[in-house]
Amino acid sequence: NAGVMQNPRHLVRRRGQEARLRCSPMKGHSHVYWYRQLPEEGLKFMVYLQKENIIDESGMPKERFSAEFPKEGPSILRIQQVVRGDSAAYFCASSPDRAQPQHFGDGTRLSIL
Amino acid sequence: KNEVEQSPQNLTAQEGEFITINCSYSVGISALHWLQQHPGGGIVSLFMLSSGKKKHGRLIATINIQEKHSSLHITASHPRDSAVYICAAPPGGGADGLTFGKGTHLIIQP
Numbered sequence: 001n002a003g004v005m006q007n008p009r010h011l012v013r014r015r016g017q018e019a020r021l022r023c024s025p026m027k028g029h030s031h032v033y034w035y036r037q038l039p040e041e042g043l044k045f046m047v048y049l050q051k052e053n054i055i056d057e058s059g060m061p062k063e064r065f066s067a068e069f070p071k072e073g074p075s076i077l078r079i080q081q082v083v084r085g086d087s088a089a090y091f092c093a094s095s096p097d098r099a100q101p102q103h104f105g106d107g108t109r110l111s112i113l
Numbered sequence: 114k115n116e117v118e119q120s121p122q123n124l125t126a127q128e129g130e131f132i133t134i135n136c137s138y139s140v141g142i143s144a145l146h147w148l149q150q151h152p153g154g155g156i157v158s159l160f161m162l163s164s165g166k167k168k169h170g171r172l173i174a175t176i177n178i179q180e181k182h183s184s185l186h187i188t189a190s191h192p193r194d195s196a197v198y199i200c201a202a203p204p205g206g207g208a209d210g211l212t213f214g215k216g217t218h219l220i221i222q223p
Contacts, residue, residue, distance in 0.1 A: 033210050043156075043199070045210030056209035091156055101146065102211070106155030 002026070004094050004105035005074075012111045013082050021077040021108045025094030032075045033102060034067060037089040046090075049075060079110075087112045115140040115205040119198075119214035127222055132187040134217045136200030139181065146201040146211060147174050147185050156199075159185070190221045 005024040013019050025032050034046040036059075045059040049069040060067065064082075069075040079086055089109050093102035116139040126132055136145070144163040150156050160167050160174040162183070167174050171190075176183040187194055197218050201211040 035210070035213075042215045043201075043211075043213040045204070045212070048209040058208065059210065093156075098209075099143070101158050101161040103158060104148070104156035109153075 004029075004092055004103050006090075006092050006105035006108050008108060009106065010109045010111070012113060014113050015083055016081050019079040019082050019086070019110055021079075021090050021092075021110070022074040023077070023092030023094075023105060024074040025092075026103055029094035029096050029103070031095045031097060032069050033093045033095075034075075034077050035091045035093065037091065037107075039088065043091065046077070082110075082112050084112045086110060114208075115142070115202050115212045117200055117202050117212050117214040119200050119217050121217060122215065123218045123220075125220045125222065126190060128191060130190050130221075132190050132194070132219065132221075134185045134198050134200075134219070136183045136185070136214055137181055138183075138200075138202045140202075140205035141178070141181070142202045142205070144203070145176055145183050147183070148199040148201060148213075150197045150199060150216070151195075152197075159198075187219075192221045192223050195220050 030051050032049045035043045037043045047060050047067045048056040064080045066078045089107045091107045093104045095102045118137050120135045146161050147159040162176050171188045173186040197216040199216045200214040204212045
Protein backbone atom coordinates (compact mmCIF):
# COMPACT_ATOMS: atom_id res chain seq x y z
CA ASN A 1 0.00 0.00 0.00
CA ALA A 2 2.05 2.89 -1.30
CA GLY A 3 2.06 6.15 0.61
CA VAL A 4 1.66 9.62 -0.84
CA MET A 5 3.96 9.87 -3.84
CA GLN A 6 5.45 13.16 -4.89
CA ASN A 7 7.63 13.78 -7.90
CA PRO A 8 10.07 14.95 -8.69
CA ARG A 9 11.96 14.89 -5.37
CA HIS A 10 14.17 17.72 -6.57
CA LEU A 11 13.42 20.23 -9.30
CA VAL A 12 15.70 22.95 -10.60
CA ARG A 13 14.33 25.76 -12.72
CA ARG A 14 15.65 29.05 -14.06
CA ARG A 15 13.82 32.27 -13.35
CA GLY A 16 10.87 32.69 -15.70
CA GLN A 17 10.36 28.97 -16.34
CA GLU A 18 7.40 26.90 -15.24
CA ALA A 19 7.48 24.32 -12.44
CA ARG A 20 5.06 21.40 -12.25
CA LEU A 21 4.90 19.40 -9.05
CA ARG A 22 2.95 16.15 -8.90
CA CYS A 23 1.24 14.39 -6.04
CA SER A 24 -0.41 10.98 -6.13
CA PRO A 25 -2.48 10.51 -2.97
CA MET A 26 -2.72 7.27 -1.08
CA LYS A 27 -5.13 4.74 -2.52
CA GLY A 28 -8.66 5.56 -1.45
CA HIS A 29 -7.83 9.15 -0.51
CA SER A 30 -9.79 11.82 -2.37
CA HIS A 31 -8.67 14.84 -0.31
CA VAL A 32 -5.35 16.51 -1.16
CA TYR A 33 -3.58 19.37 0.59
CA TRP A 34 -0.52 21.30 -0.58
CA TYR A 35 1.85 23.00 1.87
CA ARG A 36 4.97 25.09 1.36
CA GLN A 37 8.03 25.21 3.60
CA LEU A 38 10.25 28.19 2.89
CA PRO A 39 13.90 27.98 4.02
CA GLU A 40 14.19 28.46 7.79
CA GLU A 41 10.40 28.85 8.09
CA GLY A 42 7.54 26.66 9.15
CA LEU A 43 5.04 24.90 6.95
CA LYS A 44 2.21 26.96 5.49
CA PHE A 45 -1.07 25.79 4.00
CA MET A 46 -1.56 26.58 0.31
CA VAL A 47 -4.58 24.77 -1.11
CA TYR A 48 -7.07 22.00 -0.40
CA LEU A 49 -8.64 19.98 -3.22
CA GLN A 50 -11.03 17.14 -3.68
CA LYS A 51 -11.36 15.29 -6.94
CA GLU A 52 -11.93 17.89 -9.69
CA ASN A 53 -12.66 20.66 -7.16
CA ILE A 54 -10.66 23.33 -5.40
CA ILE A 55 -12.20 23.62 -1.94
CA ASP A 56 -9.93 26.19 -0.30
CA GLU A 57 -7.11 28.11 -1.98
CA SER A 58 -6.79 30.82 0.65
CA GLY A 59 -3.07 30.09 1.12
CA MET A 60 -2.14 30.29 -2.55
CA PRO A 61 -0.35 33.37 -3.87
CA LYS A 62 -2.79 35.28 -6.09
CA GLU A 63 -0.62 35.16 -9.18
CA ARG A 64 1.45 32.50 -10.98
CA PHE A 65 0.29 29.61 -8.75
CA SER A 66 -2.46 27.16 -9.64
CA ALA A 67 -3.49 23.69 -8.54
CA GLU A 68 -5.68 20.96 -9.93
CA PHE A 69 -6.77 17.46 -8.99
CA PRO A 70 -8.31 15.88 -12.09
CA LYS A 71 -10.65 12.92 -12.14
CA GLU A 72 -7.81 10.74 -13.38
CA GLY A 73 -4.16 11.19 -12.47
CA PRO A 74 -2.21 13.05 -9.83
CA SER A 75 -2.79 16.44 -8.30
CA ILE A 76 -0.60 19.10 -9.91
CA LEU A 77 0.77 22.27 -8.35
CA ARG A 78 1.87 24.60 -11.14
CA ILE A 79 4.05 27.65 -10.72
CA GLN A 80 4.43 29.88 -13.75
CA GLN A 81 7.30 32.32 -14.35
CA VAL A 82 9.17 31.17 -11.26
CA VAL A 83 11.19 33.62 -9.17
CA ARG A 84 13.96 33.04 -6.63
CA GLY A 85 11.47 33.44 -3.76
CA ASP A 86 9.62 30.32 -4.94
CA SER A 87 12.56 28.17 -3.81
CA ALA A 88 11.11 25.97 -1.09
CA ALA A 89 10.02 22.47 -0.18
CA TYR A 90 6.49 21.72 -1.33
CA PHE A 91 4.65 18.99 0.53
CA CYS A 92 1.48 17.22 -0.42
CA ALA A 93 -0.77 15.39 2.04
CA SER A 94 -3.84 13.26 1.50
CA SER A 95 -6.66 11.91 3.60
CA PRO A 96 -9.80 9.84 2.99
CA ASP A 97 -11.92 12.66 4.41
CA ARG A 98 -11.63 15.91 6.35
CA ALA A 99 -11.80 14.27 9.76
CA GLN A 100 -9.05 11.73 9.17
CA PRO A 101 -5.29 12.19 9.68
CA GLN A 102 -3.36 13.57 6.76
CA HIS A 103 -0.56 11.45 5.32
CA PHE A 104 2.37 13.40 3.95
CA GLY A 105 4.60 12.80 0.96
CA ASP A 106 8.38 13.24 0.97
CA GLY A 107 8.09 16.64 -0.67
CA THR A 108 9.54 18.30 -3.77
CA ARG A 109 12.52 20.56 -3.22
CA LEU A 110 12.30 23.37 -5.77
CA SER A 111 15.40 25.42 -6.47
CA ILE A 112 15.32 28.49 -8.69
CA LEU A 113 18.57 29.55 -10.33
CA LYS B 114 -7.00 32.25 13.19
CA ASN B 115 -5.27 29.63 15.30
CA GLU B 116 -1.88 30.54 16.73
CA VAL B 117 0.22 27.44 17.42
CA GLU B 118 3.20 27.84 19.73
CA GLN B 119 5.80 25.21 20.50
CA SER B 120 8.48 25.00 23.13
CA PRO B 121 11.35 24.58 23.36
CA GLN B 122 12.60 25.66 19.93
CA ASN B 123 15.79 23.65 20.35
CA LEU B 124 16.51 20.75 22.65
CA THR B 125 19.71 18.76 23.08
CA ALA B 126 19.68 15.76 25.39
CA GLN B 127 21.67 12.64 26.16
CA GLU B 128 20.65 9.22 24.97
CA GLY B 129 18.21 7.63 27.39
CA GLU B 130 16.71 10.87 28.67
CA PHE B 131 12.96 11.48 28.88
CA ILE B 132 11.97 14.19 26.41
CA THR B 133 8.99 16.54 26.57
CA ILE B 134 7.92 18.95 23.84
CA ASN B 135 5.02 21.30 24.45
CA CYS B 136 2.41 22.82 22.16
CA SER B 137 -0.28 25.38 22.85
CA TYR B 138 -2.92 26.78 20.54
CA SER B 139 -5.34 29.66 20.72
CA VAL B 140 -8.54 28.39 19.08
CA GLY B 141 -10.56 25.37 20.17
CA ILE B 142 -9.99 22.45 17.85
CA SER B 143 -11.32 19.01 17.04
CA ALA B 144 -7.92 17.33 16.84
CA LEU B 145 -4.23 18.11 16.98
CA HIS B 146 -1.39 16.57 14.99
CA TRP B 147 2.19 15.75 15.89
CA LEU B 148 4.58 15.37 12.96
CA GLN B 149 8.23 14.39 12.61
CA GLN B 150 10.63 15.72 9.98
CA HIS B 151 14.22 14.57 9.52
CA PRO B 152 16.69 17.05 7.96
CA GLY B 153 16.07 17.25 4.23
CA GLY B 154 13.47 14.55 4.61
CA GLY B 155 9.79 13.99 4.37
CA ILE B 156 7.17 14.44 7.02
CA VAL B 157 5.79 11.57 9.06
CA SER B 158 2.51 11.88 10.86
CA LEU B 159 3.04 10.58 14.42
CA PHE B 160 -0.29 11.23 16.10
CA MET B 161 -3.66 12.81 15.59
CA LEU B 162 -5.48 13.15 18.87
CA SER B 163 -8.61 14.84 20.09
CA SER B 164 -8.59 13.90 23.78
CA GLY B 165 -6.58 12.11 26.44
CA LYS B 166 -3.46 10.23 25.52
CA LYS B 167 -2.05 8.09 22.70
CA LYS B 168 1.00 5.87 22.78
CA HIS B 169 3.06 4.38 19.96
CA GLY B 170 6.24 2.62 20.95
CA ARG B 171 8.36 5.08 22.92
CA LEU B 172 6.27 8.05 21.88
CA ILE B 173 3.38 9.36 23.97
CA ALA B 174 1.13 12.29 23.09
CA THR B 175 -1.30 13.94 25.46
CA ILE B 176 -3.81 16.71 24.99
CA ASN B 177 -5.84 18.90 27.34
CA ILE B 178 -8.64 20.41 25.30
CA GLN B 179 -9.77 22.80 28.06
CA GLU B 180 -6.27 24.24 28.48
CA LYS B 181 -5.56 24.16 24.73
CA HIS B 182 -2.28 22.36 25.35
CA SER B 183 -0.61 19.20 24.11
CA SER B 184 2.67 17.47 24.93
CA LEU B 185 4.78 14.96 23.06
CA HIS B 186 6.98 12.71 25.19
CA ILE B 187 9.78 10.40 24.13
CA THR B 188 10.90 7.77 26.61
CA ALA B 189 14.39 6.21 26.54
CA SER B 190 15.47 8.64 23.82
CA HIS B 191 17.86 7.45 21.11
CA PRO B 192 20.03 9.32 18.58
CA ARG B 193 17.69 8.19 15.80
CA ASP B 194 14.97 10.28 17.47
CA SER B 195 16.92 13.38 16.41
CA ALA B 196 14.56 15.31 14.15
CA VAL B 197 12.24 18.31 14.05
CA TYR B 198 8.93 17.70 15.81
CA ILE B 199 6.04 19.80 14.62
CA CYS B 200 2.67 20.43 16.21
CA ALA B 201 -0.22 21.28 13.88
CA ALA B 202 -3.86 22.22 14.38
CA PRO B 203 -6.81 23.21 12.23
CA PRO B 204 -6.72 26.96 11.57
CA GLY B 205 -10.19 27.55 13.01
CA GLY B 206 -13.04 29.61 11.65
CA GLY B 207 -14.04 26.82 9.29
CA ALA B 208 -10.84 27.17 7.27
CA ASP B 209 -9.07 24.14 5.85
CA GLY B 210 -5.62 22.65 6.04
CA LEU B 211 -3.39 22.83 9.10
CA THR B 212 -1.62 25.62 10.97
CA PHE B 213 1.84 24.57 12.09
CA GLY B 214 4.09 25.42 14.97
CA LYS B 215 7.65 26.45 14.16
CA GLY B 216 8.92 23.05 15.25
CA THR B 217 11.24 21.78 17.95
CA HIS B 218 14.74 20.80 16.81
CA LEU B 219 15.68 17.78 18.91
CA ILE B 220 19.21 16.38 19.06
CA ILE B 221 19.90 13.24 21.06
CA GLN B 222 23.59 12.74 21.71
CA PRO B 223 25.01 9.24 22.21
